Amino acid sequence: xxxxxxxxxxxxxxxxxxxxxxxxxxxxxxxxxxxxxxxxxxxxxxxxxxxxxxxxxxxxxxxxxxxxxxxxx
Amino acid sequence: xxxxxxxxxxxxxxxxxxxxxxxxxxxxxxxxxxxxxxxxxxxxxxxxxxxxxxxxxxxxxxxxxxxxxxxxxxxxxxxxxxxxxxxxxxxxxxxxxxxxxxxxxxxxxxxxxxxxxxxxxxxxxxxxxxxxxxxxxxxxxxxxxxxxxxxxxxxxxxxxxxxxxxxxxxxxxxxxxxxxxxxxxxxxxxxxxxxxxxxxxxxxxxxxxxxxxxxxxxxxxxxxxxxxxxxxxxxxxxxxxxxxxxxxxxxxxxxxxxxxxxxxxxxxxxxxxxxxxxxxxxxxxxxxxxxxxxxxxxxxxxxxxxxxxxxxxxxxxxxxxxxxxxxxxxxxxxxxxxxxx
Numbered sequence: 001x002x003x004x005x006x007x008x009x010x011x012x013x014x015x016x017x018x019x020x021x022x023x024x025x026x027x028x029x030x031x032x033x034x035x036x037x038x039x040x041x042x043x044x045x046x047x048x049x050x051x052x053x054x055x056x057x058x059x060x061x062x063x064x065x066x067x068x069x070x071x072x073x
Numbered sequence: 074x075x076x077x078x079x080x081x082x083x084x085x086x087x088x089x090x091x092x093x094x095x096x097x098x099x100x101x102x103x104x105x106x107x108x109x110x111x112x113x114x115x116x117x118x119x120x121x122x123x124x125x126x127x128x129x130x131x132x133x134x135x136x137x138x139x140x141x142x143x144x145x146x147x148x149x150x151x152x153x154x155x156x157x158x159x160x161x162x163x164x165x166x167x168x169x170x171x172x173x174x175x176x177x178x179x180x181x182x183x184x185x186x187x188x189x190x191x192x193x194x195x196x197x198x199x200x201x202x203x204x205x206x207x208x209x210x211x212x213x214x215x216x217x218x219x220x221x222x223x224x225x226x227x228x229x230x231x232x233x234x235x236x237x238x239x240x241x242x243x244x245x246x247x248x249x250x251x252x253x254x255x256x257x258x259x260x261x262x263x264x265x266x267x268x269x270x271x272x273x274x275x276x277x278x279x280x281x282x283x284x285x286x287x288x289x290x291x292x293x294x295x296x297x298x299x300x301x302x303x304x305x306x307x308x309x310x311x312x313x314x315x316x317x318x319x320x321x322x323x324x325x326x327x328x329x330x331x332x333x334x335x336x337x338x339x340x341x342x343x344x345x346x347x348x349x350x351x352x353x354x355x356x357x358x359x360x361x362x363x364x365x366x367x368x369x370x371x372x373x374x375x376x377x378x379x380x381x382x383x384x385x386x387x388x389x390x391x392x393x394x395x396x397x398x399x400x401x402x403x404x405x406x407x408x409x410x411x412x413x414x
Contacts, residue, residue: 004163006268008275011150012259014163014266042278047176047270063271069278071245072143072254072287 001058007033008065019056026052033064040067084186084193085171088216091191092165092267102222103257104151107144114140127340128301128320139286143254150258165267173270180274183211191217195273196230200243202283203292207233207243212276219264227251227276235290236297236309243280244288253279254287302326302338316353317341332356332368347371347378 001021005028006014019028025043029036038052042065045054056062114137121130174193177184183196193214200207209230218224226249229242245252253260256279263272283292293299298312300323313327314320315338327336330353331345337353345352345368357366362380373381 006271008259008263008271010146010255010258012262012271012275014262014268014271042274044176047172047179063274065271065274065278067278068282069256069259069275070254070282070284070287071252071256071279072139072284 001056003028003056003059004061005032006061006063008063009033022055024052025050025054025056025062028056028062029064041065042067080186080188081174082167082171084188084216085167085174087188087191088170088193088219088269089165089167089267091216091219092265101151103261104144104147107140107147110140111137111144126318128315128318128338135286139284143287146255147258163266163268170267170269173268176270177273180270181277191215193269195277197277197280200280202244202281205233205292205295210243210246210280212273214269214272223250224264225251225272225276227280233295235295237294238290241289244283244285244290244292245279247289251276251279252287252289254284255279300326315341330356332370345371 001019001023002016003019003023004014005017006012017032019031023031025045026036026038029041029043036052042063043050043052044061044063044065045056046061047063050062114133118130118133118137121127121133174184174186177193177195181195182198183194185194186192187194193216195212195214197210197212199209207229211228211230212225213228214225216224227243227246228249229246232242235241241247243251245254253276256275259275260272260279263269263275285291291299293306297306297308298321299305300307300312301320302322303326305323307321307323311324313322313324313336315322315327316335317337318341320338322336322338327338328342328351329336330342331350332352333356335353341354342351343354343357343366344350345357346365347367348371350368352368356368358369358372358375359366360372360377360380361375362384363377365377367377371377376384
């Protein structure tokens with residue numbers, strides 16, 4: 001299946017990735033972002049809150065937005 | 074409800090039109106800004122060191138460290154962007170932008186669309202940083218300018234200004250501009266790709282974080298100023314600035330110079346070598362003889378009491394010797410003294 005993966009970490013990126021069927025949100029995160037810290041990210045599937053074990057479906061939009069983004073002068 | 078959906082869809086179409094022809098993200102602009110920040114703080118550090126302003130030097134060193142850290146982070150982003158430019162760019166569609174507007178309505182309580190002014194506004198929930206309540210903020214995205222550097226404003230709904238600066242509503246917001254820091258590249262990328270849902274979420278998260286190394290006003294100084302010596306919070310009108318290094322202090326932690334009356338921090342005040350009064354370095358003078366430092370009242374014509382006493386003792390000793398020599402000579406002349414054969 002193909003999923004739109006968005007990471008708003010650092011430079012931010014959004015691209016379509018291939019993933020095995022029934023890949024969960026956590027597996028997607030670990031594969032593309034790093035160690036899973038659900039409490040450090042706003043995790044959304046199709047712009048809706050999602051649990052770590054939620055399986056993804058073809059065409060889903062998954063976004064990971066860090067909760068800690070520091071401003072500066 | 075139907076009218077709102079229609080309005081949202083029309084706004085999505087307008088936003089998509091405004092987005093057309095968006096150039097490739099320019100991460101290098103942020104990199105240039107970071108270089109300039111580093112140069113600025115390095116210059117200030119050199120100046121503070123040259124003038125021996127210790128507190129200012131410490132502050133500049135901290136800020137230079139912060140600026141270098143951001144430069145390192147932006148360099149990483151720039152490398153990432155150069156790598157990603159070869160990959161296909163996400164192209165927004167009317168549906169994706171419309172879904173973003175729908176998503177915003179689920180994520181935030183207040184979302185308004187003003188098509189006449191080409192503006193979408195999102196209100197955050199109340200924001201509190203380190204126990205300072207800053208209230209809600211409205212983020213206005215002017216989609217007419219979505220291709221520009223900063224097409225959005227951030228406005229405090231009920232501003233809680235710091236006592237020292239009424240143009241600041243948040244440690245990272247001055248006027249209506251947010252200094253995005255770590256979020257800058259992700260914000261630009263989200264806007265370029267028409268991901269307005271992500272854009273508002275990122276800005277919301279930047280507002281919910283505090284970077285003490287790079288703030289217009291430090292949060293601990295929000296309701297006054299933190300004394301740099303004891304850490305107590307002092308009202309802005311009661312704060313005392315050291316007359317040499319400008320360190321902000323409470324009255325108890327500053328010392329008045331007994332000569333000129335100006336107040337100084339403990340590092341910039343000295344004491345007279347004679348009366349031990351607190352005297353600033355400007356008012357201290359060196360003794361012409363011993364070179365030690367004294368206040369004006371303990372020097373007489375540029376010489377300290379000890380040196381004057383020593384001079385007096387020396388001259389008395391000299392006088393005594395002269396008197397004895399003269400007496401001896403007189404005795405010889407009068408024949409009262411035994412003259413060796």
